[in-house]
Amino acid sequence: MRAAPGGQVAAVRDRLSTALKQTRADYAEVRMERSRSSRVVFRGRRLELAEESVDAGGCVRVLSRGCGWGVASFTTLDDLPKMLDAAGEMSRAIVLAEPIRLAETAPREDEVVPELDGDPLGVPLAEKRRLLEHLNGLMLAASDKIADTAATYSDERTEWYYANSEGTWLYELRPEIGLAAQATARDGGCIERSLESVGLRRGWRSVQDRDEMFRAAARRALELLDAPAVVGGTYPVVLDPRLAGVFVHEAFGHLSEADFVYENPQAREMMTLGRRFGSDIVTIGDDGSAPGLRGTLPYDDEGTPTQRTVLVREGMLVGRLHSRETAAAMGEHPTGNARAISFRHPPIVRMTNTYLEAGSGGLDDLIADIRLGVYAVDAVGGQTFLENFSFSAARGYMIRNGRLAELVKDVVLAGNLFQSLQSIDGVAGDFRWNQTGGGCGKGGQVPLPVTEGAPHVRFRELLVGGEVGG
Amino acid sequence: MLGRSPVRGREVLDTVLARAKRRVDHADALLRDETQLSLRFESGRLKESALRQEAGLNLRVFAGGRLGVAGTTDLADHDDVVARAMASAGQGERLTFDLPCSSPLPSLATFDDPAAGMDVASLAALGRRVVEQLTRPGWQVSASVERSVERVEFASTAGQRFAYRATAVRVGAEVMRVAGDDVLMAFEDAARSGVPADEELDALAGAIIRKIRRAERVVEAPEGKLPVLFTPSGSAAVLLPLRQALSGKTVLQGISPLSGKLGEALFDPALTFADDPLVPGRLGSRPADDEGVPSRRLCLIEGGTLRAFVYDLETAARAATASTGHGRRSTFGKPGIGFSNTLLSPGAMDEAALLAEVGHGLIVDELIGVGQGNVVAGAFSHPVALAYRVDGGEIAGRVKDAAVAGNSYELLRRVRAVGRDAKWIAGTRSVPPLVLDAVNVARG
Numbered sequence: 001m002r003a004a005p006g007g008q009v010a011a012v013r014d015r016l017s018t019a020l021k022q023t024r025a026d027y028a029e030v031r032m033e034r035s036r037s038s039r040v041v042f043r044g045r046r047l048e049l050a051e052e053s054v055d056a057g058g059c060v061r062v063l064s065r066g067c068g069w070g071v072a073s074f075t076t077l078d079d080l081p082k083m084l085d086a087a088g089e090m091s092r093a094i095v096l097a098e099p100i101r102l103a104e105t106a107p108r109e110d111e112v113v114p115e116l117d118g119d120p121l122g123v124p125l126a127e128k129r130r131l132l133e134h135l136n137g138l139m140l141a142a143s144d145k146i147a148d149t150a151a152t153y154s155d156e157r158t159e160w161y162y163a164n165s166e167g168t169w170l171y172e173l174r175p176e177i178g179l180a181a182q183a184t185a186r187d188g189g190c191i192e193r194s195l196e197s198v199g200l201r202r203g204w205r206s207v208q209d210r211d212e213m214f215r216a217a218a219r220r221a222l223e224l225l226d227a228p229a230v231v232g233g234t235y236p237v238v239l240d241p242r243l244a245g246v247f248v249h250e251a252f253g254h255l256s257e258a259d260f261v262y263e264n265p266q267a268r269e270m271m272t273l274g275r276r277f278g279s280d281i282v283t284i285g286d287d288g289s290a291p292g293l294r295g296t297l298p299y300d301d302e303g304t305p306t307q308r309t310v311l312v313r314e315g316m317l318v319g320r321l322h323s324r325e326t327a328a329a330m331g332e333h334p335t336g337n338a339r340a341i342s343f344r345h346p347p348i349v350r351m352t353n354t355y356l357e358a359g360s361g362g363l364d365d366l367i368a369d370i371r372l373g374v375y376a377v378d379a380v381g382g383q384t385f386l387e388n389f390s391f392s393a394a395r396g397y398m399i400r401n402g403r404l405a406e407l408v409k410d411v412v413l414a415g416n417l418f419q420s421l422q423s424i425d426g427v428a429g430d431f432r433w434n435q436t437g438g439g440c441g442k443g444g445q446v447p448l449p450v451t452e453g454a455p456h457v458r459f460r461e462l463l464v465g466g467e468v469g470g
Numbered sequence: 471m472l473g474r475s476p477v478r479g480r481e482v483l484d485t486v487l488a489r490a491k492r493r494v495d496h497a498d499a500l501l502r503d504e505t506q507l508s509l510r511f512e513s514g515r516l517k518e519s520a521l522r523q524e525a526g527l528n529l530r531v532f533a534g535g536r537l538g539v540a541g542t543t544d545l546a547d548h549d550d551v552v553a554r555a556m557a558s559a560g561q562g563e564r565l566t567f568d569l570p571c572s573s574p575l576p577s578l579a580t581f582d583d584p585a586a587g588m589d590v591a592s593l594a595a596l597g598r599r600v601v602e603q604l605t606r607p608g609w610q611v612s613a614s615v616e617r618s619v620e621r622v623e624f625a626s627t628a629g630q631r632f633a634y635r636a637t638a639v640r641v642g643a644e645v646m647r648v649a650g651d652d653v654l655m656a657f658e659d660a661a662r663s664g665v666p667a668d669e670e671l672d673a674l675a676g677a678i679i680r681k682i683r684r685a686e687r688v689v690e691a692p693e694g695k696l697p698v699l700f701t702p703s704g705s706a707a708v709l710l711p712l713r714q715a716l717s718g719k720t721v722l723q724g725i726s727p728l729s730g731k732l733g734e735a736l737f738d739p740a741l742t743f744a745d746d747p748l749v750p751g752r753l754g755s756r757p758a759d760d761e762g763v764p765s766r767r768l769c770l771i772e773g774g775t776l777r778a779f780v781y782d783l784e785t786a787a788r789a790a791t792a793s794t795g796h797g798r799r800s801t802f803g804k805p806g807i808g809f810s811n812t813l814l815s816p817g818a819m820d821e822a823a824l825l826a827e828v829g830h831g832l833i834v835d836e837l838i839g840v841g842q843g844n845v846v847a848g849a850f851s852h853p854v855a856l857a858y859r860v861d862g863g864e865i866a867g868r869v870k871d872a873a874v875a876g877n878s879y880e881l882l883r884r885v886r887a888v889g890r891d892a893k894w895i896a897g898t899r900s901v902p903p904l905v906l907d908a909v910n911v912a913r914g
Contacts, residue, residue, distance in 0.1 A: 047562065049539065054544050075524050148723040232912035382842070
């Protein structure tokens with residue numbers, strides 16, 4: 001969808017190109033952003049906050065031949081020429097024996113304005129408040145054991161401008177909208193929480209009719225009050241699509257980000273293309289161009305078009321995620337994965353929409369021959385230290401003799417890069433993208449909007465933390 | 471020449487408050503103007519230098535008995551931020567409380583001239599000192615060095631007005647060692663308001679080297695309910711529930727396991743925990759909080775007995791108590807509760823004595839996924855990122871593929887031992903090593 005450049009867009013374009021023409025650097029780029037957002041929060045029975053915010057600023061990045069990166073970010077937009085000079089000076093102050101090179105990308109001009117199903121900017125704050133008050137009320141009404149709630153509505157509309165000294169000019173309107181429901185149930189000393197969220201790059205109508213999400217948050221917090229904690233140990237484990245998505249993100253997504261390996265000979269060897277990481281039922285990829293997802297954008301923050309990149313095909317490592325710098329260093333192609341959370345930061349290599357491809361069959365097939373195991377459901381989060389990582393379920397069910405049995409809480413799984421993928425012995429056909437809120441964190445940049453997608457997945461064996469005997 | 475146009479903070483605040491004043495009962499505003507210069511070393515070499523300049527204004531108004539807020543980084547648009555604060559109040563809750571009036575603030579040095587004057591070359595020298603000590607075959611060294619200078623300006627219609635400048639220098643280093651399919655990551659950081667001395671940088675590099683040396687042998691994890699020595703960085707999962715439960719907000723919402731227990735002996739007598747915004751040279755230090763309440767030290771847990779919760783103005787008003795000076799605000803959103811510097815009191819034991827207390831068990835230096843889970847309830851369960859097996863009071867080697875779990879409130883009722891060597895984490899939290907009993911250790 002293209003929109004004719006408005007007067008304001010043309011004015012910014014002039015300003016950026018004039019500033020870029022005056023730099024002496026071999027490579028320079030400017031990103032400018034202006035976002036208007038609104039947020040409403042209820043805590044318990046009270047309105048915590050209803051606000052509209054304006055955030056505006058820019059980031060310049062300069063590279064002089066044989067030198068390091070000079071970066072400057074700022075909120076005083078009139079300072080753009082001065083900031084380009086400062087970044088140039090900082091670049092020249094770093095002399096490198098091995099120069100930084102950028103992989104070629106064709107210069108392009110584009111302006112992208114997505115059509116929204118109802119522009120949230122046109123909806124009065126009072127109406128957003130009414131919507132959320134209703135949804136929050138559903139959690140409070142569930143039981144008098146619901147001690148606390150946090151209900152959040154948020155929308156953001158970012159005008160994103162990008163220009164570089166190679167002739168690329170891009171303008172995008174980047175919309176975001178989301179709802180989050182957190183219910184806390186309390187029974188004496190026992191306190192349990194449940195969180196549900198949705199995050200979309202869509203409009204006002206996409207967050208209507210979400211009653212069930214808020215009811216579910218309350219119901220699940222209440223259910224956990226009576227659930228025992230899972231007993232620690234190794235089990236056959238089945239993940240639901242949401243947690244399987246987090247698994248893929250933590251287990252393999254981060255290690256596929258080329259900035260972890262491109263300058264490290266040992267890591268490059270460990271991650272040699274063609275190496276087997278899982279059985280042939282495991283295919284993993286990242287797709288920043290998949291339509292309609294939260295991690296989707298036409299261009300990354302270096303102006304490279306996004307694309308689908310297969311990382312693991314039938315168990316073999318076949319690709320990785322790149323910026324222009326890491327692609328040049330490894331003799332590979334940029335993949336459109338250089339992303340920044342805002343004008344406050346330079347872009348680094350990040351995921352977009354990461355997925356584990358569907359196999360066949362369903363949950364019943366995966367649990368049928370498990371005598372004692374854990375079915376781990378919904379994601380609280382995950383974190384990786386590359387070889388070892390965690391992924392936390394919101395709740396779990398014991399699997400006993402091929403059937404789902406009692407609910408258990410505090411289900412946190414420990415993963416190992418080399419063992420966990422090898423341990424996958426079942427991939428169901430029920431693939432689903434998980435459009436939750438929140439986001440990914442790396443290098444101090446959090447939360448970055450990403451999506452994960454997966455079907456149900458079974459592991460022969462995984463370590464589950466928790467109470468042990470002895 | 472890393473200059474830019476200075477933001478006229480006082481002028482902006484005065485203009486915004488003057489425009490708001492005509493339409494509101496009270497208002498207060500905080501403007502934070504920060505300049506940060508940071509250097510990034512990748513694979514042992516300096517690769518990037520970045521300047522970040524950000525100025526943001528947060529305005530709170532009470533109009534028609536209702537509370538509203540608005541924030542902006544566009545300081546030229548005074549009318550817009552006032553209009554948005556009024557619109558926010560239009561939806562806001564019926565609530566009034568008094569803003570602090572003009573009062574003297576404790577004198578406190580938060581600004582360090584040599585730190586403020588650091589440029590790319592002097593920052594690079596700090597980084598190189600650390601990087602050079604860590605450079606060896608197979609070690610991938612990353613480091614970052616950062617100095618920031620901020621000016622905080624506060625004014626309210628109640629007459630409180632102050633401004634202060636603060637500096638911070640942060641140094642962080644990480645070694646990633648890949649050997650075959652074995653990946654080890656070890657990191658350390660140091661942060662203070664002044665320029666770190668060479669000894670501090672050498673200690674930082676030395677700590678990373680020690681972590682890696684101790685990890686050279688990988689051994690099988692122990693299993694069972696075991697004594698665990700949590701290093702200052704390793705204890706985050708155990709102390710996080712306490713921090714959340716001590717927030718007046720958590721108490722007000724009815725979900726703090728500590729609510730209603732002031733004066734009760736809930737923890738081991740060895741446990742003393744305080745918040746202190748007046749520690750010289752630390753990054754949480756400030757003469758007043760972000761709502762204009764003068765800073766003072768506050769003891770939260772004294773010898774195991776619960777003494778206080780932390781409050782900002784709004785939660786204090788709702789709880790019919792006084793603010794403890796823990797109002798924290800950023801450019802966007804409503805002021806909320808935040809600690810300044812927190813200090814857990816150290817004990818007397820050195821590392822050898824602590825290891826002897828452990829006997830057979832584990833040292834936990836870093837856990838994975840801290841903060842994800844049912845934190846306020848005290849339950850934690852995390853795989854280890856960096857942990858060592860202890861046998862006969864000696865370190866046997868690194869442990870991988872293990873997970874620890876427990877409940878903070880139960881574990882802290884009996885603390886086996888507290889170490890003497892407290893360490894500042896992120897420049898704001900002073901934490902000694904702790905030995906806790908009967909921690910669940912599961913192995914893969």
